[in-house]
Amino acid sequence: MPLHTALTARLGIDAPVIAAPLGRGSTPRFVTAVADAGAFAFVALMHMPEADIATTLADYTRVVEPTRFGVNLTLIRDQRRRLAAALDAGIRTVSLWYGDPEPYVEQAKAAGATVFWTVGRLADAARAADLGVDVLVCQGRDAGGHLVGTAGTIALLPAVVDAAGGIPVVAAGGIADGRGLASALVMGADGVWMGTRFVASEESANHPGYKQRVVDAGFDDLLETRLFDGGWPDSPHRVIRNSTVSRWEEAGCPRSGERPGEGEVIGAHPNGRSFLRYTDASPWEGFEGDWEAGAHYAGASAPLIHGIEPVARIVASVVEGAELALRRATAATRPVISTPESETR
Numbered sequence: 001m002p003l004h005t006a007l008t009a010r011l012g013i014d015a016p017v018i019a020a021p022l023g024r025g026s027t028p029r030f031v032t033a034v035a036d037a038g039a040f041a042f043v044a045l046m047h048m049p050e051a052d053i054a055t056t057l058a059d060y061t062r063v064v065e066p067t068r069f070g071v072n073l074t075l076i077r078d079q080r081r082r083l084a085a086a087l088d089a090g091i092r093t094v095s096l097w098y099g100d101p102e103p104y105v106e107q108a109k110a111a112g113a114t115v116f117w118t119v120g121r122l123a124d125a126a127r128a129a130d131l132g133v134d135v136l137v138c139q140g141r142d143a144g145g146h147l148v149g150t151a152g153t154i155a156l157l158p159a160v161v162d163a164a165g166g167i168p169v170v171a172a173g174g175i176a177d178g179r180g181l182a183s184a185l186v187m188g189a190d191g192v193w194m195g196t197r198f199v200a201s202e203e204s205a206n207h208p209g210y211k212q213r214v215v216d217a218g219f220d221d222l223l224e225t226r227l228f229d230g231g232w233p234d235s236p237h238r239v240i241r242n243s244t245v246s247r248w249e250e251a252g253c254p255r256s257g258e259r260p261g262e263g264e265v266i267g268a269h270p271n272g273r274s275f276l277r278y279t280d281a282s283p284w285e286g287f288e289g290d291w292e293a294g295a296h297y298a299g300a301s302a303p304l305i306h307g308i309e310p311v312a313r314i315v316a317s318v319v320e321g322a323e324l325a326l327r328r329a330t331a332a333t334r335p336v337i338s339t340p341e342s343e344t345r
């Protein structure tokens with residue numbers, strides 16, 4: 001039972017599965033693995049210096065066609081030049097979130113790009129058709145990383161589908177396996193958008209210790225907070241509890257600027273940039289220092305993740321699991337809708 005939807009048709013992919021941008025975790029190797037698995041990945045440009053975008057994206061397009069992955073822009077700052085550089089590099093799929101998408105939709109559509117917009121509120125979903133957005137990402141509060149809405153995925157998704165006016169919707173937040181994909185399809189979505197599941201993949205360049213923490217995390221280890229605000233103030237996000245969280249809690253949860261170890265350098269990234277406690281970046285491969293104290297973004301999906309696996313296996317098992325879940329659900333309804341045996345005697 002191939003799972004072909006409006007999303008797979010639009011992107012020319014085999015599996016209705018999208019890998020969310022994972023900060024610096026979404027390297028050319030990772031993006032290639034996702035494309036080769038028949039799925040689609042987005043690369044976050046938010047923190048990339050504008051001047052470096054062309055050369056950085058060239059590292060991607062050398063190994064994967066620019067039409068087989070997309071870029072993601074966080075609209076808390078002016079992103080027009082980053083978008084222009086990505087369009088110049090041949091990228092034709094753009095994802096927007098955290099701000100007013102209107103000017104960026106126009107800019108992307110003028111270049112013939114497909115535009116995704118991540119929403120968490122019905123009022124935004126209802127605006128999407130008029131804005132010219134092509135695909136909505138419905139992010140439930142269960143998500144890992146920064147959060148845009150207030151409602152959990154299972155209630156928000158059908159409501160967003162209803163409000164979207166026929167635009168394809170992709171479900172994000174708390175989804176890590178085939179049952180999540182099956183549920184999303186049943187609720188009217190055209191695919192899923194997973195972050196945490198792909199952090200714990202062999203090919204992502206997130207720090208190995210962070211990946212293992214995703215695998216080990218239980219529900220009680222997850223925390224919604226505004227703590228990791230360096231570079232992105234006052235924005236809610238979901239993380240796995242760690243020593244920075246506990247030190248802050250032990251100090252009575254003081255406000256930003258007065259927290260323990262504020263401004264302290266806890267390590268350095270391979271690019272030489274120092275890494276401050278409370279920064280919004282999460283540690284990636286090659287980090288030297290106290291990686292455990294950094295932000296380990298993870299959704300309510302983390303407890304469903306039991307190993308660091310190759311991307312191809314993750315995508316295949318999500319699709320196969322969804323097919324199985326859909327067959328099981330169909331079979332399970334049969335006794336209810338067929339004539340009971342006792343009545344046929």
Ligand SMILES: Cc1cc2nc3c(=O)[nH]c(=O)nc-3n(C[C@H](O)[C@H](O)[C@H](O)COP(=O)(O)O)c2cc1C
Nearest residue numbers: 020022044143144145173174194195196297299301
């Ligand atoms: C490590 C990490 C980094 C993220 N960075 C971004 C980002 O730059 N842009 C974005 O639109 N979403 C970002 N997200 C959020 C995801 O797009 C998505 O909403 C979330 O991962 C879905 O929940 P899940 O983690 O339970 O799958 C990030 C999520 C994680 C886990």
